[in-house]
Amino acid sequence: MSEYIIEMKHITKRFPGIVANDDVTLQIKKGEIFALLGENGAGKSTLMSMIFGMYEPDEGEIFIRGKKEQIHSPSYATKLNIGMVHQHFKLVQNYTITENIILGLKKKDKLFGILPYVDLKKADQEIEALSKKYGLEVNPTDVIENTSVSTQQRVEILKMLYREAEILIFDEPTAVLTPQEIESLLTIIRNLRDDGKTIILITHKLEEIKKIADRCAILNRGKLIDVLDVATTSTKQMANLMVGREVSFEVEKSEPHYRETVLEVKNLTVKNQDHFEVVKNVSFSVHGGEVFAIAGVSGNGQIEIADAIAGVEKAASGSILLNGVDITNYSIRKRTLEGISYIPEDRQSCGLVMDFTLEENLGLKNYFREPFSHKGVLDKAEFSQYGNELIDRYDIRSSQGNKTIVRSMSGGNQQKAIIGREIELQSPLMIFVQPTRGLDIGAIENIHKQIIRQRDAGKAILLISLELDEIMNCADTIGVIYNGEIQKIAAAKTLTSNEVGEFMMGVHQNAEN
Incomplete structure (x- = not known):
């Protein structure tokens, strides 16, 4: 069997007026944290959305665990044990947290041992236990429209964990989290990797990548620029490759001149x-x-x-x-x-x-x-x-x-x-x-x-x-x-x-x- 759990070969994806991904080839190892870097609109989310079945490539092939797959839908990706936390939440506002997490799953409980039904109380308990286990505590009965942005982010993460995915794609997962929540999430991601999960992390936060990623791929305007070992690459090198120019991390400013x-x-x-x-x-x-x-x-x-x-x-x-x-x-x-x-x-x-x-x-x-x-x-x-x-x-x-x-x-x-x-x-x-x-x-x-x-x-x-x-x-x-x-x-x-x-x-x- 291939040492790579995911292989994307010569992937091209076009939209009207733009080539989002241009002949991209990536190989991701089982059990690694693989980061995807690039400017806004570089094609990172599009590339990962093809692994999750939200898009299909116009050209190229995708192999999962060495087998060529045509991932035509998110439900098929879920069957392949692939999960994705999206940058923009995919939640039903007037549903509870539990209802959002179990939405789309087959009914696994039987009334009188025959009729399939959803045992919401049981699901509430399972989700509460799961959220505590991973330090993502939520109240399962809260309605989404009454929760904060950071709680909704945690629900997205729990939705993936509840489905027991083995390949976990995080699209900007820390964008709405506090520094304390970020540290907690990074710990969770490390633990998931230690449990044998494969993590793909799309983020703009270079320091986070330095803390937890094993390798990173850099995209620029849809093209793959390089794949690097994170341990031997500085954040400045990553930033310069990502943007295609020298980047300053310091904010230059003069002394303020206060007015009225x-x-x-x-x-x-x-x-x-x-x-x-x-x-x-x-x-x-x-x-x-x-x-x-x-x-x-x-x-x-x-x-x-x-x-x-x-x-x-x-x-x-x-x-x-x-x-x-x-x-x-x-x-x-x-x-x-x-x-x-x-x-x-x-x-x-x-x-x-x-x-x-x-x-x-x-x-x-x-x-x-x-x-x-x-x-x-x-x-x-x-x-x-x-x-x-x-x-x-x-x-x-x-x-x-x-x-x-x-x-x-x-x-x-x-x-x-x-x-x-x-x-x-x-x-x-x-x-x-x-x-x-x-x-x-x-x-x-x-x-x-x-x-x-x-x-x-x-x-x-x-x-x-x-x-x-x-x-x-x-x-x-x-x-x-x-x-x-x-x-x-x-x-x-x-x-x-x-x-x-x-x-x-x-x-x-x-x-x-």
Whole structure:
């Protein structure tokens, strides 16, 4: 039998206007952690989706355990003991966690020993035990639409583990996890490998690859560039091969020059749908020419602060002032017109209309005003011209340019579209929530430059990120949140990563600002 559990030979996959994979040959050993690297839109997810049966190659062959296979569907891939955790969740919003995990599986229980049925209570117990075993604890009876993004990610992982897959494909599995959850997941992945599972890891996070991967393949615009032993390859070498140029890991920025106060948040309290206070009496201000970053472990109220400022969430009490104007009760559009740009945490649910074209999405904040519409009639030529300008300026890659349906684009390029659209508004206040989630190292470098460029142009930047390195690199001022309360506000240069981490964990709850 072949030493390779997966062999992909001369794989080519085309979509209208683009060659996603161009004559790619890969061999993956049983029991290894194999990483797949490449820029957004390089063809990584497409390649792995063919192993999982979501696409079929136009040319080439796939061998599983030495046998040539035509993997025509995900259900057939499951029969081959292949599982995949997708970057964008494949969950039914009004189903419980258990219902999502067992969806599509054959009924294995028998009523009166004859009639097949689903024993939900038994499944709940199995999933609860499985989640505890792997440190991915969830409440099986929770409905998906009421859970956090990080919980939904854990459900996707549990769905695969519940099916006892031997070949496990993780597509950006840590993109929505906290640093603590990431460490836990990496431990889980190591344990799975030690149990004889074969892991394929698609990620942009080079440090994670260095920690756990055995080998990595690098793709660039659909072509295989190289396959490397991770132990003998530096992250800088990986990044340069991936992007095709020299990449800087440091954020270059000059000393800030603070201007007038742009945003003032006073005694803000926000309640969730259960009327529980998730943001408690929070106050801070952001000046023009300042990057104010809120650091915190996921679920501590930082997203709700951003949503309340943008108008997505209603403030229970307190006030929000923009350039001295009280906008607490303004509509979302009125806040936008007053001067707020907003990059949300969930790009697909809140940032884009997935079945609109790229040019329509890029014009979403402008369609109702000149020159995009005249007396209520949309000017399609203006949308097209504006879209082409942003595609070039922000390196948004898509198969059919302006006319591409956004749902068909890679997650990273969807994110570039949102960031380009919001920066082009040139708002006095720009709110970036998880701006580099799912982006490759080259795109991250570019977004950080964009943030600093806007700060240097006098914009007030509110940055919310779960990436502590991102906060330490970009921020002028850091506010640390824990359990809905600001624990500390200080100049970034006066704080160390360890100190910020301690405040994030609530170690110094009584510290004064």
